[in-house]
Amino acid sequence: MPTELTLPLIRRTQLDDLGWGSRRVRRELDAGNLAVVRRGVYARAADLVRLTSTEQKIVLRARALALVSRSQPTFCGMTAAAIQGLPCVRDDGRLHVLTAEDRPGAAADVVRHRDLHERSAEEVNGLLCTPLARTVADVARNDARDAALSVADAALRRYAFEPPGAYDVEAASRFRQDALDWTARATRNRRTAERILHLADGRAQLPGESVSRLRLLDLGFASPSLQVPVAAPHGATFWIDFGLDDVGAWGEFDGKAKYRDLAEAAGQSAFEVVDREKQREDWIRGTTNRRFARWGWDDLRDAATLGRRLRAFGIEPPR
Template identity: 55%
Template sequence: MNNGFAVSVLTRSHLRAEGYDSRRIKRALDAEQLTLLRRGAYARTSELQNLTAEEHAAVRARAYKAVAVQEPVFGYQTAAALHGLPLLQDDGLTHVISADARPGSGSRVVRHRGPVEYDDIVAVDGLLCTSLVRTVADVARTASTEAALSAADAALRSVAFRPPGSYDRDAAESLRTSALTAIGVNSPGRVRARNVLDFADGRAQLPGESISRLRLRQLGFAPPSLQVPIRGPGGKIYWVDFGLDDVDAWGEFDGMTKYRQLARAEGHSASAVVESEKRREDWIRGVTNRPLVRWGWSDVRDAATLGRRLNAFGIRPPR
Protein backbone atom coordinates (compact mmCIF):
# COMPACT_ATOMS: atom_id res chain seq x y z
CA MET A 1 0.00 0.00 0.00
CA ASN A 2 1.35 3.45 -0.87
CA ASN A 3 -0.84 5.30 1.69
CA GLY A 4 -2.04 7.53 -1.15
CA PHE A 5 1.25 9.42 -1.39
CA ALA A 6 1.61 8.58 -5.08
CA VAL A 7 -1.33 10.93 -5.71
CA SER A 8 -0.46 14.58 -6.32
CA VAL A 9 -2.72 16.93 -4.35
CA LEU A 10 -3.01 20.15 -6.35
CA THR A 11 -4.07 23.48 -4.90
CA ARG A 12 -5.22 26.37 -7.05
CA SER A 13 -1.74 27.87 -6.86
CA HIS A 14 -0.29 24.61 -8.20
CA LEU A 15 -2.78 24.63 -11.04
CA ARG A 16 -2.16 28.30 -11.84
CA ALA A 17 1.54 27.49 -12.12
CA GLU A 18 0.58 24.88 -14.73
CA GLY A 19 -1.44 27.44 -16.69
CA TYR A 20 -4.92 26.72 -15.31
CA ASP A 21 -7.34 29.59 -14.80
CA SER A 22 -10.81 29.21 -13.28
CA ARG A 23 -12.40 28.36 -16.62
CA ARG A 24 -9.85 25.72 -17.45
CA ILE A 25 -10.25 24.16 -13.99
CA LYS A 26 -14.01 23.97 -14.53
CA ARG A 27 -13.55 22.38 -17.95
CA ALA A 28 -11.15 19.82 -16.47
CA LEU A 29 -13.65 19.02 -13.71
CA ASP A 30 -16.50 18.67 -16.22
CA ALA A 31 -14.34 16.39 -18.36
CA GLU A 32 -13.41 14.36 -15.24
CA GLN A 33 -9.73 15.06 -15.82
CA LEU A 34 -9.57 16.66 -12.36
CA THR A 35 -11.41 15.64 -9.20
CA LEU A 36 -12.28 18.11 -6.45
CA LEU A 37 -11.04 16.61 -3.18
CA ARG A 38 -12.26 19.52 -1.10
CA ARG A 39 -12.59 23.25 -1.67
CA GLY A 40 -9.29 24.47 -3.07
CA ALA A 41 -7.68 21.01 -3.44
CA TYR A 42 -7.76 18.78 -6.50
CA ALA A 43 -6.20 15.61 -7.90
CA ARG A 44 -5.84 14.16 -11.36
CA THR A 45 -8.69 11.72 -11.72
CA SER A 46 -6.46 9.10 -13.32
CA GLU A 47 -4.33 8.97 -10.16
CA LEU A 48 -7.35 8.17 -7.99
CA GLN A 49 -8.22 4.96 -9.79
CA ASN A 50 -7.94 1.65 -7.94
CA LEU A 51 -7.01 3.16 -4.59
CA THR A 52 -7.77 1.21 -1.43
CA ALA A 53 -9.98 2.63 1.31
CA GLU A 54 -6.82 3.44 3.29
CA GLU A 55 -5.25 5.27 0.35
CA HIS A 56 -8.40 7.34 -0.23
CA ALA A 57 -8.36 8.34 3.44
CA ALA A 58 -4.71 9.39 3.18
CA VAL A 59 -5.40 11.46 0.06
CA ARG A 60 -8.23 13.28 1.85
CA ALA A 61 -5.89 14.00 4.77
CA ARG A 62 -3.30 15.50 2.45
CA ALA A 63 -5.96 17.60 0.75
CA TYR A 64 -7.17 18.91 4.10
CA LYS A 65 -3.66 19.84 5.15
CA ALA A 66 -3.05 21.60 1.82
CA VAL A 67 -5.80 24.14 2.50
CA ALA A 68 -5.91 24.21 6.32
CA VAL A 69 -5.09 27.46 8.11
CA GLN A 70 -3.40 25.60 10.97
CA GLU A 71 -1.40 22.38 10.90
CA PRO A 72 -3.97 19.62 11.49
CA VAL A 73 -3.50 16.57 13.67
CA PHE A 74 -5.30 13.55 12.26
CA GLY A 75 -6.82 10.82 14.41
CA TYR A 76 -9.13 7.83 14.54
CA GLN A 77 -9.74 6.17 11.13
CA THR A 78 -7.66 8.76 9.27
CA ALA A 79 -4.67 8.17 11.54
CA ALA A 80 -5.20 4.43 11.22
CA ALA A 81 -4.92 4.72 7.43
CA LEU A 82 -1.76 6.83 7.73
CA HIS A 83 -0.22 4.17 9.98
CA GLY A 84 -1.05 1.48 7.41
CA LEU A 85 -3.81 -0.12 9.49
CA PRO A 86 -6.76 -1.55 7.58
CA LEU A 87 -10.12 0.17 7.21
CA LEU A 88 -12.83 -2.32 6.43
CA GLN A 89 -14.68 0.37 4.55
CA ASP A 90 -14.16 4.00 3.63
CA ASP A 91 -16.53 6.32 5.51
CA GLY A 92 -15.55 9.21 3.24
CA LEU A 93 -14.66 11.36 6.24
CA THR A 94 -11.49 13.00 7.49
CA HIS A 95 -10.93 12.76 11.24
CA VAL A 96 -8.95 15.50 12.99
CA ILE A 97 -8.10 16.10 16.64
CA SER A 98 -8.73 19.50 18.17
CA ALA A 99 -8.11 20.71 21.70
CA ASP A 100 -10.32 23.80 21.27
CA ALA A 101 -14.05 24.18 20.78
CA ARG A 102 -14.20 25.62 17.29
CA PRO A 103 -17.59 24.56 15.89
CA GLY A 104 -16.80 24.24 12.21
CA SER A 105 -14.59 21.73 10.42
CA GLY A 106 -15.59 21.99 6.81
CA SER A 107 -17.22 19.50 4.52
CA ARG A 108 -16.84 15.78 5.39
CA VAL A 109 -14.49 16.52 8.30
CA VAL A 110 -15.10 15.21 11.83
CA ARG A 111 -13.43 17.19 14.59
CA HIS A 112 -12.74 15.11 17.73
CA ARG A 113 -12.34 17.50 20.62
CA GLY A 114 -10.08 16.76 23.54
CA PRO A 115 -6.47 17.11 24.68
CA VAL A 116 -3.69 15.20 22.98
CA GLU A 117 -0.40 14.77 24.78
CA TYR A 118 2.76 15.77 22.93
CA ASP A 119 4.00 12.17 23.05
CA ASP A 120 0.77 11.05 21.38
CA ILE A 121 1.54 12.97 18.16
CA VAL A 122 3.84 11.67 15.44
CA ALA A 123 4.64 12.64 11.86
CA VAL A 124 3.90 10.18 9.06
CA ASP A 125 5.20 11.28 5.66
CA GLY A 126 4.79 14.93 6.57
CA LEU A 127 1.36 14.62 8.20
CA LEU A 128 0.81 14.92 11.95
CA CYS A 129 -1.38 12.24 13.47
CA THR A 130 -1.94 10.40 16.71
CA SER A 131 0.63 7.77 17.59
CA LEU A 132 0.07 4.12 16.77
CA VAL A 133 -0.84 3.39 20.39
CA ARG A 134 -3.30 6.28 20.70
CA THR A 135 -4.79 5.48 17.30
CA VAL A 136 -5.38 1.83 18.19
CA ALA A 137 -7.05 2.89 21.45
CA ASP A 138 -9.31 5.44 19.74
CA VAL A 139 -10.36 3.09 16.94
CA ALA A 140 -11.01 0.30 19.44
CA ARG A 141 -13.37 2.60 21.34
CA THR A 142 -15.32 3.97 18.39
CA ALA A 143 -15.27 1.59 15.42
CA SER A 144 -17.28 -1.58 14.93
CA THR A 145 -15.89 -4.66 16.64
CA GLU A 146 -14.83 -6.08 13.27
CA ALA A 147 -13.02 -2.90 12.20
CA ALA A 148 -11.49 -2.36 15.64
CA LEU A 149 -10.17 -5.92 15.83
CA SER A 150 -8.74 -5.75 12.29
CA ALA A 151 -6.86 -2.56 13.18
CA ALA A 152 -5.64 -3.89 16.54
CA ASP A 153 -4.42 -7.15 15.01
CA ALA A 154 -2.59 -5.22 12.29
CA ALA A 155 -0.95 -2.91 14.83
CA LEU A 156 0.31 -5.85 16.88
CA ARG A 157 1.50 -7.51 13.70
CA SER A 158 3.48 -4.42 12.70
CA VAL A 159 5.52 -4.50 15.92
CA ALA A 160 5.67 -8.21 16.70
CA PHE A 161 5.39 -10.41 13.60
CA ARG A 162 8.31 -11.19 11.32
CA PRO A 163 7.86 -13.51 8.33
CA PRO A 164 7.60 -16.34 7.93
CA GLY A 165 6.40 -17.11 11.46
CA SER A 166 8.33 -15.30 14.20
CA TYR A 167 6.16 -13.51 16.79
CA ASP A 168 7.61 -11.31 19.52
CA ARG A 169 5.09 -11.72 22.34
CA ASP A 170 6.86 -9.17 24.55
CA ALA A 171 6.59 -6.48 21.86
CA ALA A 172 2.93 -7.35 21.28
CA GLU A 173 2.13 -7.18 24.98
CA SER A 174 3.93 -3.87 25.33
CA LEU A 175 1.79 -2.27 22.63
CA ARG A 176 -1.38 -3.88 23.99
CA THR A 177 -0.68 -2.63 27.51
CA SER A 178 0.08 0.88 26.26
CA ALA A 179 -3.14 0.96 24.21
CA LEU A 180 -5.18 -0.24 27.19
CA THR A 181 -3.66 2.55 29.29
CA ALA A 182 -4.41 5.11 26.57
CA ILE A 183 -8.12 4.25 26.63
CA GLY A 184 -8.55 5.92 29.98
CA VAL A 185 -10.93 5.07 32.81
CA ASN A 186 -13.82 7.31 31.75
CA SER A 187 -13.64 7.14 27.95
CA PRO A 188 -16.83 6.20 26.07
CA GLY A 189 -16.56 2.73 24.59
CA ARG A 190 -13.81 1.68 26.98
CA VAL A 191 -15.34 -1.71 27.86
CA ARG A 192 -15.66 -2.77 24.22
CA ALA A 193 -12.19 -1.41 23.48
CA ARG A 194 -10.65 -3.46 26.28
CA ASN A 195 -12.42 -6.59 25.05
CA VAL A 196 -11.07 -5.99 21.55
CA LEU A 197 -7.50 -5.39 22.73
CA ASP A 198 -7.55 -8.42 25.02
CA PHE A 199 -8.59 -10.56 22.04
CA ALA A 200 -6.24 -8.99 19.49
CA ASP A 201 -3.42 -11.12 18.06
CA GLY A 202 -0.81 -9.92 15.59
CA ARG A 203 -0.41 -13.37 14.04
CA ALA A 204 -3.62 -12.76 12.08
CA GLN A 205 -2.33 -11.77 8.65
CA LEU A 206 -5.34 -10.10 7.05
CA PRO A 207 -8.56 -8.38 8.16
CA GLY A 208 -10.43 -11.47 6.96
CA GLU A 209 -8.40 -13.59 9.36
CA SER A 210 -9.16 -11.18 12.20
CA ILE A 211 -12.88 -11.37 11.52
CA SER A 212 -12.66 -15.15 11.11
CA ARG A 213 -11.24 -15.42 14.63
CA LEU A 214 -14.14 -13.34 15.93
CA ARG A 215 -16.69 -15.53 14.14
CA LEU A 216 -15.07 -18.72 15.41
CA ARG A 217 -15.30 -17.44 18.96
CA GLN A 218 -18.94 -16.46 18.42
CA LEU A 219 -19.64 -20.00 17.20
CA GLY A 220 -18.16 -21.51 20.34
CA PHE A 221 -14.82 -22.84 19.07
CA ALA A 222 -11.77 -22.67 21.31
CA PRO A 223 -9.20 -20.01 20.34
CA PRO A 224 -7.46 -21.45 17.26
CA SER A 225 -3.74 -21.83 16.82
CA LEU A 226 -2.53 -19.20 14.34
CA GLN A 227 0.03 -19.49 11.55
CA VAL A 228 0.78 -23.13 12.27
CA PRO A 229 3.91 -24.56 10.60
CA ILE A 230 3.63 -27.95 8.91
CA ARG A 231 6.69 -29.62 7.43
CA GLY A 232 6.24 -30.21 3.72
CA PRO A 233 8.17 -32.14 1.07
CA GLY A 234 11.79 -31.29 0.41
CA GLY A 235 12.18 -29.34 3.63
CA LYS A 236 9.43 -26.85 2.84
CA ILE A 237 7.36 -25.32 5.61
CA TYR A 238 3.65 -24.86 4.95
CA TRP A 239 1.89 -22.27 7.11
CA VAL A 240 -1.78 -22.77 7.91
CA ASP A 241 -3.95 -19.85 9.05
CA PHE A 242 -5.99 -21.63 11.73
CA GLY A 243 -5.55 -24.78 13.73
CA LEU A 244 -8.98 -25.70 15.04
CA ASP A 245 -7.44 -27.93 17.65
CA ASP A 246 -10.59 -28.62 19.62
CA VAL A 247 -12.13 -30.33 16.56
CA ASP A 248 -8.92 -31.59 14.85
CA ALA A 249 -9.31 -29.49 11.72
CA TRP A 250 -7.51 -26.78 9.75
CA GLY A 251 -9.01 -23.56 8.43
CA GLU A 252 -7.84 -20.90 6.00
CA PHE A 253 -9.24 -17.55 4.98
CA ASP A 254 -8.49 -16.56 1.43
CA GLY A 255 -9.93 -15.61 -1.92
CA MET A 256 -8.80 -14.69 -5.39
CA THR A 257 -7.09 -11.58 -4.00
CA LYS A 258 -4.77 -13.82 -2.01
CA TYR A 259 -4.04 -15.93 -5.09
CA ARG A 260 -3.26 -12.82 -7.14
CA GLN A 261 -0.89 -11.58 -4.42
CA LEU A 262 0.89 -14.93 -4.32
CA ALA A 263 1.10 -14.98 -8.11
CA ARG A 264 2.72 -11.54 -8.21
CA ALA A 265 5.15 -12.47 -5.42
CA GLU A 266 6.18 -15.73 -7.07
CA GLY A 267 6.03 -14.56 -10.68
CA HIS A 268 3.44 -17.17 -11.65
CA SER A 269 -0.10 -17.04 -13.01
CA ALA A 270 -3.05 -17.21 -10.65
CA SER A 271 -4.01 -20.61 -12.09
CA ALA A 272 -0.51 -21.98 -11.41
CA VAL A 273 -0.73 -20.74 -7.83
CA VAL A 274 -4.15 -22.39 -7.42
CA GLU A 275 -2.69 -25.70 -8.63
CA SER A 276 0.24 -25.34 -6.23
CA GLU A 277 -2.16 -24.61 -3.38
CA LYS A 278 -4.13 -27.76 -4.22
CA ARG A 279 -0.99 -29.88 -3.93
CA ARG A 280 -0.18 -28.13 -0.65
CA GLU A 281 -3.64 -28.88 0.74
CA ASP A 282 -3.42 -32.53 -0.27
CA TRP A 283 -0.10 -32.83 1.55
CA ILE A 284 -1.41 -31.17 4.72
CA ARG A 285 -4.49 -33.38 4.82
CA GLY A 286 -2.42 -36.48 4.17
CA VAL A 287 0.27 -36.00 6.80
CA THR A 288 -2.00 -34.61 9.55
CA ASN A 289 -5.16 -36.67 8.95
CA ARG A 290 -7.15 -33.49 9.48
CA PRO A 291 -9.67 -31.86 7.14
CA LEU A 292 -8.76 -28.43 5.77
CA VAL A 293 -11.57 -25.99 5.00
CA ARG A 294 -11.25 -22.68 3.17
CA TRP A 295 -13.60 -19.74 3.44
CA GLY A 296 -13.76 -16.18 2.13
CA TRP A 297 -15.37 -12.81 2.76
CA SER A 298 -18.89 -13.97 1.95
CA ASP A 299 -18.58 -16.65 4.64
CA VAL A 300 -17.60 -14.35 7.52
CA ARG A 301 -20.32 -11.71 7.18
CA ASP A 302 -21.83 -13.27 10.31
CA ALA A 303 -21.19 -16.25 12.57
CA ALA A 304 -24.15 -18.28 11.29
CA THR A 305 -22.89 -18.15 7.70
CA LEU A 306 -19.42 -19.36 8.67
CA GLY A 307 -21.03 -22.02 10.84
CA ARG A 308 -22.96 -23.35 7.84
CA ARG A 309 -19.77 -23.42 5.77
CA LEU A 310 -17.94 -25.45 8.41
CA ASN A 311 -20.92 -27.69 9.07
CA ALA A 312 -20.97 -28.66 5.39
CA PHE A 313 -17.56 -30.28 6.01
CA GLY A 314 -18.64 -31.92 9.27
CA ILE A 315 -16.88 -29.36 11.43
CA ARG A 316 -18.94 -28.22 14.41
CA PRO A 317 -18.03 -26.53 17.68
CA PRO A 318 -17.82 -28.95 20.60
CA ARG A 319 -20.81 -28.92 22.91
Protein backbone atom coordinates in the same frame (compact mmCIF):
# COMPACT_ATOMS: atom_id res chain seq x y z
CA MET B 1 3.11 6.21 -11.27
CA PRO B 2 1.79 8.57 -8.57
CA THR B 3 0.82 7.16 -5.19
CA GLU B 4 -1.41 8.61 -2.48
CA LEU B 5 1.74 10.35 -1.18
CA THR B 6 3.01 11.75 -4.48
CA LEU B 7 -0.16 12.40 -6.47
CA PRO B 8 -0.21 16.15 -7.26
CA LEU B 9 -2.96 18.11 -5.51
CA ILE B 10 -4.07 21.34 -7.17
CA ARG B 11 -5.48 24.23 -5.19
CA ARG B 12 -8.11 26.50 -6.67
CA THR B 13 -5.77 29.45 -6.24
CA GLN B 14 -3.28 27.70 -8.55
CA LEU B 15 -5.96 27.33 -11.21
CA ASP B 16 -6.81 31.01 -10.79
CA ASP B 17 -3.15 31.87 -11.37
CA LEU B 18 -3.33 29.89 -14.62
CA GLY B 19 -6.29 31.96 -15.71
CA TRP B 20 -8.83 29.18 -15.22
CA GLY B 21 -12.15 30.77 -14.35
CA SER B 22 -15.14 28.96 -12.90
CA ARG B 23 -16.43 28.00 -16.35
CA ARG B 24 -13.13 26.40 -17.35
CA VAL B 25 -12.96 24.46 -14.10
CA ARG B 26 -16.53 23.25 -14.59
CA ARG B 27 -15.77 22.15 -18.16
CA GLU B 28 -12.76 20.14 -17.02
CA LEU B 29 -14.80 18.53 -14.24
CA ASP B 30 -17.66 17.66 -16.60
CA ALA B 31 -15.23 16.24 -19.15
CA GLY B 32 -13.70 13.96 -16.52
CA ASN B 33 -10.26 15.52 -16.74
CA LEU B 34 -10.34 17.05 -13.26
CA ALA B 35 -11.81 15.71 -10.00
CA VAL B 36 -12.62 17.34 -6.66
CA VAL B 37 -10.72 15.90 -3.70
CA ARG B 38 -12.27 18.36 -1.29
CA ARG B 39 -13.55 21.91 -1.58
CA GLY B 40 -10.81 24.02 -3.13
CA VAL B 41 -8.55 21.05 -3.88
CA TYR B 42 -8.47 19.12 -7.16
CA ALA B 43 -6.52 16.33 -8.83
CA ARG B 44 -6.24 14.86 -12.31
CA ALA B 45 -8.97 12.25 -12.65
CA ALA B 46 -6.55 9.92 -14.46
CA ASP B 47 -4.31 9.94 -11.38
CA LEU B 48 -7.15 9.23 -8.97
CA VAL B 49 -8.25 6.02 -10.69
CA ARG B 50 -4.86 4.51 -9.85
CA LEU B 51 -5.66 4.70 -6.14
CA THR B 52 -7.67 1.56 -5.52
CA SER B 53 -7.32 0.75 -1.82
CA THR B 54 -9.37 2.28 0.97
CA GLU B 55 -6.20 3.33 2.79
CA GLN B 56 -4.86 5.22 -0.24
CA LYS B 57 -8.08 7.18 -0.64
CA ILE B 58 -8.16 8.14 3.05
CA VAL B 59 -4.54 9.33 2.96
CA LEU B 60 -5.19 11.45 -0.13
CA ARG B 61 -8.17 13.14 1.54
CA ALA B 62 -6.05 13.77 4.62
CA ARG B 63 -3.36 15.42 2.48
CA ALA B 64 -6.01 17.65 0.93
CA LEU B 65 -7.34 18.73 4.33
CA ALA B 66 -3.82 19.48 5.56
CA LEU B 67 -3.21 21.54 2.42
CA VAL B 68 -6.07 23.95 3.11
CA SER B 69 -6.03 23.99 6.93
CA ARG B 70 -4.88 27.13 8.74
CA SER B 71 -2.79 25.02 11.11
CA GLN B 72 -1.44 21.53 10.61
CA PRO B 73 -4.09 19.04 11.80
CA THR B 74 -3.27 16.03 13.96
CA PHE B 75 -5.11 13.06 12.54
CA CYS B 76 -6.49 10.34 14.78
CA GLY B 77 -8.65 7.23 14.67
CA MET B 78 -9.11 5.47 11.34
CA THR B 79 -7.56 8.37 9.44
CA ALA B 80 -4.36 8.05 11.43
CA ALA B 81 -4.47 4.27 10.97
CA ALA B 82 -4.49 4.67 7.18
CA ILE B 83 -1.64 7.19 7.30
CA GLN B 84 0.37 4.84 9.53
CA GLY B 85 -0.06 1.98 7.07
CA LEU B 86 -2.65 -0.06 8.95
CA PRO B 87 -5.54 -1.74 7.10
CA CYS B 88 -8.93 -0.04 6.94
CA VAL B 89 -11.77 -2.40 6.12
CA ARG B 90 -14.30 0.43 6.38
CA ASP B 91 -14.36 4.06 5.23
CA ASP B 92 -17.22 6.32 6.26
CA GLY B 93 -15.89 9.11 4.04
CA ARG B 94 -14.93 11.27 7.00
CA LEU B 95 -11.59 12.45 8.35
CA HIS B 96 -10.83 12.26 12.07
CA VAL B 97 -8.74 14.95 13.77
CA LEU B 98 -7.91 16.04 17.30
CA THR B 99 -9.10 19.39 18.55
CA ALA B 100 -9.26 21.50 21.69
CA GLU B 101 -12.73 21.59 23.24
CA ASP B 102 -13.15 25.32 22.58
CA ARG B 103 -12.64 25.07 18.82
CA PRO B 104 -15.59 25.92 16.53
CA GLY B 105 -17.38 23.37 14.34
CA ALA B 106 -15.80 21.59 11.40
CA ALA B 107 -16.78 20.70 7.86
CA ALA B 108 -19.33 17.94 7.42
CA ASP B 109 -16.68 15.41 6.41
CA VAL B 110 -14.39 16.17 9.36
CA VAL B 111 -14.98 14.65 12.81
CA ARG B 112 -13.24 16.38 15.68
CA HIS B 113 -12.25 14.35 18.72
CA ARG B 114 -11.38 15.74 22.11
CA ASP B 115 -7.68 15.83 22.84
CA LEU B 116 -6.74 13.76 25.88
CA HIS B 117 -4.31 16.46 27.02
CA GLU B 118 -1.39 14.40 25.78
CA ARG B 119 0.19 16.57 23.13
CA SER B 120 2.46 13.91 21.68
CA ALA B 121 2.16 13.25 17.96
CA GLU B 122 4.28 11.64 15.27
CA GLU B 123 4.91 12.74 11.72
CA VAL B 124 4.31 10.16 9.02
CA ASN B 125 5.05 11.14 5.43
CA GLY B 126 4.52 14.82 6.21
CA LEU B 127 1.24 14.35 8.12
CA LEU B 128 0.80 14.56 11.90
CA CYS B 129 -0.84 11.58 13.61
CA THR B 130 -1.54 10.35 17.09
CA PRO B 131 1.08 7.85 18.33
CA LEU B 132 0.46 4.36 16.96
CA ALA B 133 -0.69 2.91 20.30
CA ARG B 134 -3.20 5.72 20.74
CA THR B 135 -4.43 5.27 17.17
CA VAL B 136 -5.13 1.60 17.90
CA ALA B 137 -6.87 2.48 21.18
CA ASP B 138 -9.06 5.13 19.54
CA VAL B 139 -10.11 2.82 16.72
CA ALA B 140 -10.86 0.08 19.24
CA ARG B 141 -13.13 2.49 21.14
CA ASN B 142 -14.93 4.11 18.26
CA ASP B 143 -15.09 1.77 15.26
CA ALA B 144 -16.85 -1.47 14.39
CA ARG B 145 -15.33 -4.68 15.75
CA ASP B 146 -14.09 -5.99 12.41
CA ALA B 147 -12.33 -2.72 11.56
CA ALA B 148 -10.94 -2.33 15.08
CA LEU B 149 -9.51 -5.84 15.34
CA SER B 150 -7.95 -5.60 11.87
CA VAL B 151 -6.11 -2.44 12.93
CA ALA B 152 -5.03 -3.85 16.30
CA ASP B 153 -3.81 -7.14 14.78
CA ALA B 154 -1.79 -5.29 12.13
CA ALA B 155 -0.16 -3.01 14.71
CA LEU B 156 0.85 -5.97 16.89
CA ARG B 157 2.16 -7.77 13.82
CA ARG B 158 4.41 -4.81 13.09
CA TYR B 159 5.88 -4.95 16.60
CA ALA B 160 5.98 -8.65 17.37
CA PHE B 161 5.86 -10.90 14.28
CA GLU B 162 8.88 -12.13 12.37
CA PRO B 163 8.16 -14.26 9.26
CA PRO B 164 7.63 -17.08 8.76
CA GLY B 165 6.24 -17.77 12.23
CA ALA B 166 8.22 -16.21 15.10
CA TYR B 167 6.08 -14.18 17.52
CA ASP B 168 7.55 -12.05 20.31
CA VAL B 169 4.93 -12.38 23.02
CA GLU B 170 6.69 -9.89 25.30
CA ALA B 171 6.86 -7.21 22.59
CA ALA B 172 3.19 -7.79 21.82
CA SER B 173 2.33 -7.49 25.50
CA ARG B 174 4.21 -4.19 25.83
CA PHE B 175 2.43 -2.64 22.86
CA ARG B 176 -0.95 -3.93 24.04
CA GLN B 177 -0.37 -2.38 27.46
CA ASP B 178 0.57 0.93 25.86
CA ALA B 179 -2.72 0.91 23.94
CA LEU B 180 -4.62 -0.07 27.10
CA ASP B 181 -3.03 2.86 28.94
CA TRP B 182 -4.38 5.21 26.25
CA THR B 183 -7.77 3.56 26.56
CA ALA B 184 -7.79 4.19 30.31
CA ARG B 185 -7.49 7.94 29.69
CA ALA B 186 -10.84 7.96 27.87
CA THR B 187 -14.32 7.72 29.36
CA ARG B 188 -16.38 6.37 26.46
CA ASN B 189 -16.38 2.76 25.17
CA ARG B 190 -13.49 1.78 27.39
CA ARG B 191 -14.71 -1.78 27.97
CA THR B 192 -15.31 -2.27 24.25
CA ALA B 193 -11.73 -1.23 23.48
CA GLU B 194 -10.31 -3.46 26.19
CA ARG B 195 -12.05 -6.51 24.72
CA ILE B 196 -10.64 -5.78 21.26
CA LEU B 197 -7.13 -5.15 22.56
CA HIS B 198 -7.04 -8.36 24.60
CA LEU B 199 -8.27 -10.31 21.58
CA ALA B 200 -5.73 -8.76 19.18
CA ASP B 201 -2.95 -11.01 17.91
CA GLY B 202 -0.18 -10.04 15.51
CA ARG B 203 -0.02 -13.50 13.98
CA ALA B 204 -3.03 -12.58 11.84
CA GLN B 205 -1.58 -11.68 8.44
CA LEU B 206 -4.57 -10.07 6.72
CA PRO B 207 -7.74 -8.20 7.71
CA GLY B 208 -9.70 -11.20 6.43
CA GLU B 209 -8.01 -13.33 9.07
CA SER B 210 -8.93 -10.83 11.77
CA VAL B 211 -12.57 -10.77 10.70
CA SER B 212 -12.56 -14.57 10.41
CA ARG B 213 -11.48 -14.84 14.04
CA LEU B 214 -14.41 -12.72 15.16
CA ARG B 215 -16.86 -14.81 13.15
CA LEU B 216 -15.42 -18.06 14.53
CA LEU B 217 -15.78 -16.81 18.09
CA ASP B 218 -19.32 -15.63 17.39
CA LEU B 219 -20.15 -19.12 16.13
CA GLY B 220 -18.97 -20.65 19.41
CA PHE B 221 -15.57 -22.01 18.45
CA ALA B 222 -12.76 -21.65 20.95
CA SER B 223 -10.10 -19.06 20.14
CA PRO B 224 -8.23 -20.65 17.21
CA SER B 225 -4.49 -21.19 17.01
CA LEU B 226 -2.90 -18.85 14.46
CA GLN B 227 -0.17 -19.54 11.91
CA VAL B 228 0.21 -23.17 12.95
CA PRO B 229 3.29 -25.04 11.63
CA VAL B 230 2.84 -28.48 10.06
CA ALA B 231 5.79 -30.59 8.94
CA ALA B 232 6.02 -30.65 5.14
CA PRO B 233 7.98 -32.89 2.74
CA HIS B 234 11.79 -32.61 2.58
CA GLY B 235 12.05 -30.93 5.99
CA ALA B 236 9.98 -27.88 5.00
CA THR B 237 7.11 -26.36 6.97
CA PHE B 238 3.57 -25.52 5.96
CA TRP B 239 1.90 -22.66 7.85
CA ILE B 240 -1.87 -22.80 8.34
CA ASP B 241 -3.99 -19.74 9.15
CA PHE B 242 -6.28 -21.33 11.76
CA GLY B 243 -6.13 -24.37 13.96
CA LEU B 244 -9.68 -25.12 15.12
CA ASP B 245 -8.34 -27.30 17.89
CA ASP B 246 -11.60 -27.77 19.75
CA VAL B 247 -13.09 -29.59 16.75
CA GLY B 248 -9.93 -31.04 15.20
CA ALA B 249 -9.98 -29.05 11.97
CA TRP B 250 -7.96 -26.54 9.94
CA GLY B 251 -9.15 -23.32 8.34
CA GLU B 252 -7.70 -20.85 5.87
CA PHE B 253 -8.83 -17.46 4.62
CA ASP B 254 -8.25 -16.92 0.90
CA GLY B 255 -8.32 -13.27 -0.10
CA LYS B 256 -9.28 -12.32 -3.63
CA ALA B 257 -5.69 -11.57 -4.61
CA LYS B 258 -4.04 -14.54 -2.87
CA TYR B 259 -3.34 -16.77 -5.87
CA ARG B 260 -2.37 -13.87 -8.10
CA ASP B 261 0.12 -12.62 -5.49
CA LEU B 262 1.53 -16.09 -4.91
CA ALA B 263 1.93 -16.59 -8.64
CA GLU B 264 3.77 -13.29 -9.07
CA ALA B 265 6.07 -14.02 -6.12
CA ALA B 266 6.94 -17.49 -7.38
CA GLY B 267 7.09 -16.61 -11.06
CA GLN B 268 4.44 -19.23 -11.82
CA SER B 269 1.06 -19.28 -13.50
CA ALA B 270 -2.11 -19.10 -11.45
CA PHE B 271 -2.86 -22.71 -12.46
CA GLU B 272 0.52 -23.87 -11.11
CA VAL B 273 -0.08 -22.07 -7.83
CA VAL B 274 -3.57 -23.55 -7.43
CA ASP B 275 -2.19 -27.03 -8.14
CA ARG B 276 0.58 -26.48 -5.59
CA GLU B 277 -1.96 -25.34 -2.99
CA LYS B 278 -4.08 -28.44 -3.65
CA GLN B 279 -1.08 -30.70 -3.09
CA ARG B 280 -0.27 -28.78 0.10
CA GLU B 281 -3.83 -29.17 1.37
CA ASP B 282 -3.88 -32.88 0.55
CA TRP B 283 -0.63 -33.39 2.44
CA ILE B 284 -1.91 -31.53 5.52
CA ARG B 285 -5.18 -33.45 5.58
CA GLY B 286 -3.45 -36.78 5.05
CA THR B 287 -0.73 -36.33 7.66
CA THR B 288 -2.88 -34.73 10.38
CA ASN B 289 -6.22 -36.53 9.78
CA ARG B 290 -8.04 -33.23 10.20
CA ARG B 291 -10.76 -31.69 8.07
CA PHE B 292 -9.72 -28.61 6.09
CA ALA B 293 -11.94 -25.67 5.09
CA ARG B 294 -11.25 -22.55 3.04
CA TRP B 295 -13.32 -19.38 2.86
CA GLY B 296 -13.18 -15.87 1.42
CA TRP B 297 -14.65 -12.42 1.96
CA ASP B 298 -18.06 -13.45 0.65
CA ASP B 299 -18.29 -15.98 3.49
CA LEU B 300 -17.54 -13.37 6.17
CA ARG B 301 -20.63 -11.19 5.81
CA ASP B 302 -21.78 -12.52 9.17
CA ALA B 303 -21.23 -15.50 11.46
CA ALA B 304 -24.17 -17.45 10.01
CA THR B 305 -22.73 -17.26 6.49
CA LEU B 306 -19.35 -18.56 7.65
CA GLY B 307 -21.14 -21.25 9.66
CA ARG B 308 -22.87 -22.53 6.52
CA ARG B 309 -19.55 -22.62 4.70
CA LEU B 310 -17.93 -24.65 7.48
CA ARG B 311 -20.84 -27.08 7.67
CA ALA B 312 -20.26 -27.87 4.00
CA PHE B 313 -16.88 -29.28 5.10
CA GLY B 314 -18.37 -31.14 8.06
CA ILE B 315 -17.09 -28.63 10.60
CA GLU B 316 -19.50 -27.64 13.38
CA PRO B 317 -18.87 -25.53 16.49
CA PRO B 318 -18.78 -27.55 19.72
CA ARG B 319 -21.71 -25.59 21.16
